[in-house]
Amino acid sequence: MSDFSVLKKLFFEESSGFLRGIISNPAKNAEFKKIRITPVNAKDGLCFHVEKFTEKQSFQINMTEDEIFAFIEESIPKNFRQAVFETETETISVLASRKGKISIITKSNGKPQCNCADGNGGKTEKLESVAPKTQNRKKQYILQEGVPVPFLVELGVMTKDGAVIAQKYDKFRQINRFLEYIDDVLEDALLRPDGTKRTEISIIDFGCGKSYLTFAVYYYLTELKKLRARIVGLDLKADVIEHCNALAEKLGYGALKFQTGDIAHFESNTGFDMMITLHACDTATDYALARAVNWNIPVVLSVPCCQHELNKSVERKAAAPEFAALLKYGIIRERFLSLATDAMRAELLESAGYSVQLLEFIDMAHTPKNILIRAVKKRGSKGTETQAFSDLKKALGTAPVLEQLL
16 A cells, blocks of 8 residues: 555645545445535644535544545445546546555646556556546635635625635635535436436525525526526525616526525426425425425425424323433434434435435534435435334324325
8 A cells, every 4th residue: 555655745735725635436335425624723723624425414523644545445445446636737536456456546737647556557446537626725615715605795704806706705614515505416417317417407495595506506507507497496584685687687697597485385396406495494494395205306405493393293291201301301302303303304204205305504603503414316216215214203102294285
């Protein structure tokens, strides 16, 4: 593994400008499906944020320079057979054969050069693209600081020269975080049943509110990804909808429309490829998820809010005795049943044929409403009720309204 010293020099010396790494193509029995590595500035200096993904969850940890290098050496080829790392000047691809032989390809502005640990004379297999985004070293945002974005200027997040207003920096981070999740599932939303890809996409945003994220998604898809996008935003507040439509018209976003309406009674399905909903309160999230399932929408991104339903309906005497302590104290009861609500929603989506992850939307310090439900429809899968849902429903003596709606 001595040839990994090439990586250590390229990634972890200050002059290298390391931007991002993705480790993928897991071995058969690997615990994680994908690993994402990004540099962050901590109090003690440069460290590395590692996000490890299973099919349903993500786990995050920060590592020092020594820890991250040891982690990479351990991961390849033991648990993964492919990795792509990007610096400010080069892209380094790592390939591991089934026998554990390592090939490292360094590609700069010139022709690729190969450092091969298996002594195969420079021959390597073709690497499937896992192209990381080239982004600012300080913060790897899709919408970058210093680059004016018209809708962010209009919404008071940026100044006209692209500087992020200090009081709106959390909102700026939230928008970028959501766009990262959109980026991760965009190919799934564009995939046709026959395996070909669309060049247009249709999205419904239930409970859009002031529509920071709605405008961000439209801008990202049309301006950055160069797709044809049609987005419908729905909210109860007529004055908010009027303002959003006026802003969309001012910005020239012709295929971004906003309507006044209630999620529970919205019936206009015109072939949406993705449904998003941010902080739809209490059972409004259930109605939005039900619409997505019943309309067979391929991709769902939902950040629930104010999960009160189970808190009102679960009775301590009817629930399993093992839950007695969790249901006894008000603040613990509320948090426990909020988590139980989202877990049951995830299981119901699994039952409907979706592959589901519960992810951290943004840091808990910004808002406690930070769980994102990400669901991608499995092709040709109808799904069946999961045992986990049945067990939890029995233990609590009730279930969220989503079960009835489905």
